[in-house]
Amino acid sequence: MAPRYDFDLFVIGAGSGGVRGARLAAEAGARVGIAEKDRFGGTCVIRGCIPKKFLVYASAFPEEFVDAVGYGWTIEGARFDWPSLIQGKDEVLKRLEGHYRRAVEVPGGTIFDDRAVLRDKHTIHLVGRDRDVTAETILVATGGAPSRNSGIEGQELCITSDEAFELKKFPDSVVVVGGGYIALEFAHIFHGLGAATTLVYRGNKVLRGFDEDLRNALQVSLQQKGIRLALDTIMTSCVKAEGKILVTVRSGETFLADQVLIAIGRNPTTRGIGLEEAGVKLTERGHIEVDRYSRSSVENIYAVGDVTGRLELTPVAIHEAMCFVKTVFGGVPSAPEHELVATAVFTRPEIGTVGLSEAKALERGHTVDIYKTSFRPLKHTLSGRQERTMMKLVVDAKTDKVLGCHIFGPEAAEMVQLVAIALKMGATKAQFDATVAVHPTMAEELVTIRDKHATVAPD
Numbered sequence: 001m002a003p004r005y006d007f008d009l010f011v012i013g014a015g016s017g018g019v020r021g022a023r024l025a026a027e028a029g030a031r032v033g034i035a036e037k038d039r040f041g042g043t044c045v046i047r048g049c050i051p052k053k054f055l056v057y058a059s060a061f062p063e064e065f066v067d068a069v070g071y072g073w074t075i076e077g078a079r080f081d082w083p084s085l086i087q088g089k090d091e092v093l094k095r096l097e098g099h100y101r102r103a104v105e106v107p108g109g110t111i112f113d114d115r116a117v118l119r120d121k122h123t124i125h126l127v128g129r130d131r132d133v134t135a136e137t138i139l140v141a142t143g144g145a146p147s148r149n150s151g152i153e154g155q156e157l158c159i160t161s162d163e164a165f166e167l168k169k170f171p172d173s174v175v176v177v178g179g180g181y182i183a184l185e186f187a188h189i190f191h192g193l194g195a196a197t198t199l200v201y202r203g204n205k206v207l208r209g210f211d212e213d214l215r216n217a218l219q220v221s222l223q224q225k226g227i228r229l230a231l232d233t234i235m236t237s238c239v240k241a242e243g244k245i246l247v248t249v250r251s252g253e254t255f256l257a258d259q260v261l262i263a264i265g266r267n268p269t270t271r272g273i274g275l276e277e278a279g280v281k282l283t284e285r286g287h288i289e290v291d292r293y294s295r296s297s298v299e300n301i302y303a304v305g306d307v308t309g310r311l312e313l314t315p316v317a318i319h320e321a322m323c324f325v326k327t328v329f330g331g332v333p334s335a336p337e338h339e340l341v342a343t344a345v346f347t348r349p350e351i352g353t354v355g356l357s358e359a360k361a362l363e364r365g366h367t368v369d370i371y372k373t374s375f376r377p378l379k380h381t382l383s384g385r386q387e388r389t390m391m392k393l394v395v396d397a398k399t400d401k402v403l404g405c406h407i408f409g410p411e412a413a414e415m416v417q418l419v420a421i422a423l424k425m426g427a428t429k430a431q432f433d434a435t436v437a438v439h440p441t442m443a444e445e446l447v448t449i450r451d452k453h454a455t456v457a458p459d
């Protein structure tokens with residue numbers, strides 16, 4: 001008997017979540033189709049994590065050159081060429097895009113380079129081809145896009161992170177608007193590569209939602225580096241002036257810059273793709289509402305990744321997709337885990353964080369022991385850099401379990417990945433203490449912090 005539908009699974013969007021879902025379902029023997037309207041790989045590969053990390057690496061060299069002097073080096077004639085960096089980045093991304101396509105094609109998936117919209121709960125319309133296909137199960141993995149400050153005069157003069165990766169010329173001066181991780185990473189990239197950089201943010205402290213000690217440490221570091229901060233204010237207009245852009249903020253202060261990057265958040269791609277017509281419910285913020293198995297309000301339509309607004313990170317989108325395939329094609333109901341997800345902010349130095357912030361732990365009713373250390377890394381005793389590293393453990397006072405670990409310092413992202421394993425295993429502070437240190441490292445501080453800074457109880 002001919003199958004009832006063209007595909008067992010149709011995936012809309014070939015980003016981190018969509019590609020993983022399509023590949024694993026095809027490997028499990030499902031007949032899979034996937035549509036991508038832009039480039040395979042999605043945000044992470046094309047205009048997110050990967051190209052960003054290249055820019056982060058590039059922007060770290062100038063400080064390394066300065067630090068090297070303390071170690072006896074003389075560095076002369078170091079010059080930076082933005083077009084070479086962008087060209088190198090583009091070549092790698094092209095290769096990665098190919099890997100992602102093959103990951104779906106090799107196990108037998110069918111790729112449609114096309115925009116897809118839902119006609120009804122089993123029918124997908126491929127816009128460019130003007131053709132309909134049907135599927136038993138549909139996975140929506142359409143991700144999101146940067147929000148633009150649409151109410152602002154002259155907002156069309158500004159760029160978002162999408163365009164920042166494609167600039168033809170490196171700007172001498174930049175205004176970055178926003179206080180989240182993307183704004184901060186770009187402020188460090190531009191500043192590190194030599195642009196006079198100003199950060200405009202409506203709050204009084206950056207990185208809302210992160211542990212207060214991380215936020216404080218980063219804020220001090222921003223000032224020490226010379227990234228100009230315009231806090232507690234918002235941009236009100238942008239106009240062309242002297243071949244640049246004149247930014248005015250609410251207080252009336254103005255900044256002249258070659259580029260203005262808006263990084264004020266991201267919107268889910270849920271409008272105009274037939275979701276409401278198919279009966280899929282959206283949340284107030286426009287994300288797809290899903291249950292713990294990533295199933296939407298329509299029983300055969302699932303959603304993973306940024307479009308669901310749970311935790312907007314690549315490994316989370318991938319994890320959700322893996323759980324989806326296990327649930328639907330593996331017969332094992334699997335709910336993705338959103339607790340204890342380690343994450344990083346690639347500022348300089350970096351932030352690595354996992355588990356509960358002190359405030360979140362208190363909010364959840366834990367009485368917590370706080371262990372903290374702040375020190376100048378050994379490397380900087382010779383380099384002369386005044387930068388400090390901060391490490392903090394949030395420990396449940398009753399059970400001694402480590403609830404959160406927050407690091408601000410070089411290689412914090414690498415460190416916190418490993419700490420996450422210990423936390424996942426339910427490690428206690430006593431077990432951290434019983435672990436013999438690796439010396440001399442920065443990470444050894446994590447197993448040698450003995451002095452309790454404070455015990456804090458919920459209000």
Ligand SMILES: Cc1cc2nc3c(=O)[nH]c(=O)nc-3n(C[C@H](O)[C@H](O)[C@H](O)COP(=O)(O)OP(=O)(O)OC[C@H]3O[C@@H](n4cnc5c(N)ncnc54)[C@H](O)[C@@H]3O)c2cc1C
Pocket residue numbers: 012013014015016017018035036037038039040041042043044045047048049050052114115116117141142143144161182269273304305306307311312313314315317
């Ligand atoms: C600047 C930046 C830096 C980031 N850095 C990090 C980081 O360091 N670490 C980290 O973990 N995360 C990072 N992220 C977040 C990460 O990129 C996302 O969480 C991740 O890409 C989400 O994957 P996804 O599959 O949900 O969506 P996406 O990767 O956004 O993929 C969605 C895909 O769907 C396609 N699509 C949309 N609508 C349709 C349609 N109708 N038809 C066909 N195709 C469609 C889009 O073109 C896109 O390719 C960063 C994001 C940005 C913007």
